[in-house]
Amino acid sequence: MEVDTELRQTLHRRGLRMTPQRQLVLDAVSELGHATPEAVCTRVQATAPAVNITTVYRTLDLLEQLGVVKHTHLGHGAPTYATSEHEHVHLVCHHCGRVDEIEADALDALAGALRESHGFRLDATHVALSGTCRDCADSADAELAEETP
Template identity: 35%
Template sequence: MTRAPHTTSRPAAEPRRVTRQRIAVATALESTDEFISAQDLHTRLAESGTRVGLATVYRTLQAMVAEGEIDVLRTDDGEAVYRACSTGHHHHLVCRECGHTIEIEGPAVERWAAAISADHGFSDVEHTLEIFGRCRDCA
């Protein structure tokens, strides 16, 4: 899996629409700690009795990513998977087998990124870091 780039700010002139579908998608995402695909999320919603079309799930997830409300990663086969995360800058440990995900902080990474960027004359630098392996339960 690789992290897909996304923006974290929304233009001030564009108000966010809060619909019943958006609330359902957000609630379903908050109920899991793992990254989940749009299709799997759609299935969970349907199984819980919530009727939301698959296209609506995709559009809602894309909007939530653009607004910085959720994180998105790309699996090895290119599928986007989504997760509700904390709002502060963080990284992830992700199990390749089951998808179990833990948010982590990396102060040494932050210092290294700032130093290497400054050494090469870069400013306004952003970065992402995801660490993939097998969790204790899958090892």
């Protein structure tokens, strides 16, 4: 795995090493896709029961500092983590909780406008947009149609 080799080299340059716990956390994030620290911990503990949630949080923080993982807030709960190559925008339905993904370049026009007007550089890969999914919107529209005489 190319990321694993690069991560080992980066850790080595910082005087750190790839511990089994770090490898397990990285593997769990890769396997789970979008994962809360608690879900990562549960996955890691299936193999290494002695690893606690504090170790998982510290490892996720280190991996994020190294650019290997990113976190996104998909709602009011804990952040979710994904590997850094997993770059997209999340669309979160605040009715049913469904999470869809779109390409980050869908926000290019917004990113350009923000940069032009405010000098702000948007990291669209770190974004979750809240709204109503198609199914919930269609249901709401159908209910309104039934109520209208």
